[in-house]
Amino acid sequence: MDARLLSELLLLRASWGRRDRWSAERIALEQARGLARLRRVAYARSAFYRSHHAGLLDAPLSALPPVTKAQLMEHFDEAVTAPGLRRADVEAHLHELVTSGADPGVPWRGRWWAAATAGTTGRPGVFVWNRAEWAIVLASYARANDWAGVPAGLTRPLRVAVVSSRVPTHQSAVVGASLQSRMVPTLRLDATDPLPEAVRQLNAFRPRLLVGYPSALRPLAAEQEAGRLAIAPASVVSASEVLTAQTAAAIEAAWGTSPFDVYAATETAGIASPCRYRTRHLYEDLVIVEPVDEAGVPVPAGTVGARLLVTVLFSRTLPLIRYEMSDRIALGGRGCACGRSFARLETIEGRSEDVLELPGAGGRVRVHPNVFHRVLDEVSVAGWQVVQHPDGLRVRVAGLAPGRTVESVRAGVAAALAATGVVGTPVEVGVVASLERTRLGKAPLVQALGR
Secondary structure (H helix, E strand, C coil): CCCHHHHHHHHHHHHHHHHCCCHHHHHHHHHHHHHHHHHHHHHHHHHHHHHHHHHHHHCCCHCCCHHHHHHHHHHHHHHHCCCCCCCCHHHHHHHHHHHHHHCCCCEEEEEEEEEEEECCCCCCEEEEHHHHHHHHHHHEEEEEEHHCCCCCCCCCCCCCEEEECCCCHHHHHHHHHHHHCCCCCCEECCCCCCCCHHHHHHHHHCCCCCEEEEHHHHHHHHHHHHHCCCCCEEEEECCCCCHHHHHHHHHHHCCCCEEEEEEEECCCEEEEECCCCCEEECCCCCEEEEEEECCCCCCCCCCCCCCCCEEEEECCCCCCCCEEEEECCCCCCCCCCCCCCCEEEEECCCCCCECCCCCCCCEEEEEEHHHHHHCCCCCCCCCCCEEECCEEEEEECCCCCCCHHHHHHHHHHHHHHHHCEEEECCCCEEEHHHHHCCCCCCCCCCCCCCC
């Protein structure tokens, strides 16, 4: 990690610590100021946003049209605020990272950091940050540790093991490479690595903080329980996928600590993370989040939205104003024993999951992933997947719980589908040694046809 970036990161962490004592009114004021600054920059330097918000430059945020990833990528060259920055060049840089094995933590052209989304919900996207923005991205991930009470600093290095993706275009890989230093010694493992090799490296490294996809942490928890893995992390952080109650329980049984479930995305960096009391607080000083229904109308607190609109207050190079994400979340109120006034994030649904559309007696029936959670969370040892095929559903179970059989699992899934009105959809169940993963190492729980 270069000295300048480290200095900026440490300064941000120190100043953000004071924000923990902000009142709700102060948070709202600073959010409004940040939004005004973002819009001024976007309208002055981004031809796309001047056009996209034409006639609405003074309108409230709620009146502005959302922007999709497809729109942003199609108009990337007009959306960015840095002259001469082109999508084709960013994509060429990311391709070179993959083919050359270069260090993704080294800034491109001496001034930019870039990452790509996997394209699991359609067209892949590319995103780019300047030095000031990248320092905020890094600080947003460091905040998760600070709020969880995991100390790290120049006098106390934090040994971190990350089990996610080592694809150099994935933001976690760029963040990991950027943070690697004597202050944060980091072991990066790919979720697709053979389990025995991951166990061997973790035993040798002995991390104080273990971070990973829930689908990667659950098999490691089983290895710890079996005595093959022998590490004692002070904290375990899950990210990027749905954290089921069963996976959380397995992690707590293995390491004596319930996991901190961090909510983040490539486009936004950190969005919310838990405090010591396991209350997830929104990073309202960095991101404005709007859960909306199918018609784009904001939903009340406690209601899960159909999708999410995010406005990233620090995004300047590629402004993100009411950017549309497919995640389904529910917001809560304020107040927590930790003393923070940042709003609570109550529910996260839809990470790496699809809502399936299956035939019913009166037409197509939408089947929420929770239908499968209710049946499959209790029957698997190390996780499960449901994949839609043209001829029906295929369920993969990574190890059956005691007393369960393939036929009992199939019957349970079939009964749950019938209860939602699904007809004529065959269900096939198979026990597998490990779950299938995407190019970035994620193991989606529910996959719709064609994904």
